[in-house]
Amino acid sequence: MFLLFENNQNLFAVDINDVKSIFLTKKIYPLPFFENILVGVSNIKGDLYPIFNINYLFKFPNVSISRKLILLHNEYNFILTSDGKIKIESDLGEKIENSNNNEFITNIFxxxxxxVYNLNLENIKKLIAQTLSKEAQ
Incomplete structure (x- = not known):
């Protein structure tokens, strides 16, 4: 099963088992010095989580960040945003062979x-960790 969500008129997918919760937030705290990789953080039940800018992966122009947030499980500990529909599907469709040269996408369907871009959450997690450690220095 997959969670499909829209962002910037594109459709993305993550394994439903990697999703902890989906919610609306009233406040996103911006992080202005993170090369547009992170747009901010959100306070979820007393814990701060980084919000990943999915537009960064595709060099899309920065658009306003949606308040629809998808919190991923503790293995990943970051948030994705959706500015459109969010739905659960059992099938991603037909896999497009040899069409992917983006390290943050596992497959395209x-x-x-x-x-439908199936996200490589492990590589996104590594990028966020590298960004946070670089900025902390």
Whole structure:
């Protein structure tokens, strides 16, 4: 099962087992010095979580960040945003062979005439950790 979500008119997928919760937030605290990789942090039940800028992966122009947040399980400990629909699907569609040269995407699928980008959460986690440690120095 997969959680599919829209961001910047693109459709992304993550394994549903990696999702801890989905919620709306009233406040995102910006992080202005993080090369647009992180847009800010959010306080979830007393814990701060970094909010990853998915637009960074595709060099999309920065758009306003949605208040719809997808919190990932403790293995990852970061948040993705969605500015559109969020749904659960059992099938991602037809896999497109040899179409992926992005280290943050595991595979690309085509479902109902739309591309679905299956995110590589492990590589995103590493990028966030590198960014946070670099900025801390």
């Amino acid at each position: 085509k479902k109902d005439e739309q591309l």
